[in-house]
Amino acid sequence: MQGRIPEDILNSQSKGYQAADWYEAIGQCLPEVSETISGLKRDGINRFLDLEQLESSMEEWPLGEWKQPGKNERRFRIKMLRGLSAGAFAQKTESSNR
Numbered sequence: 001m002q003g004r005i006p007e008d009i010l011n012s013q014s015k016g017y018q019a020a021d022w023y024e025a026i027g028q029c030l031p032e033v034s035e036t037i038s039g040l041k042r043d044g045i046n047r048f049l050d051l052e053q054l055e056s057s058m059e060e061w062p063l064g065e066w067k068q069p070g071k072n073e074r075r076f077r078i079k080m081l082r083g084l085s086a087g088a089f090a091q092k093t094e095s096s097n098r
Contacts, residue, residue: 022077023066033058033084040087048090054083
C-alpha cells in the first residue's frame, strides 16, 4: 500500500466507528420508540428503569441537529438506546417468568 495511500492514513492508529449513522435510523422510527416505551410502562418495567427519562429523551430528539453527533451521544446513544435494550430484556424476562 505504500506509495498508493498517504502516509498519515497508512500509519493511522485511529479506529472506525460501527454504525456511525445510528441517529438517522433511530430518528426515522421515533413513533416505534414511543410505542416501545408505552409497552414497557404497561408491563411495569418502570420498576427497573426510569422510563420517564427515556420518554423525555425521545421527545427531545434533536431533529436535524446532528452536525456533531458526539455532542448528544451520551444522552441519546448510550442512555436512551441502552435503556431501551435493557427494557426489552426485562420485558421478555418478566413475561417468560409468569
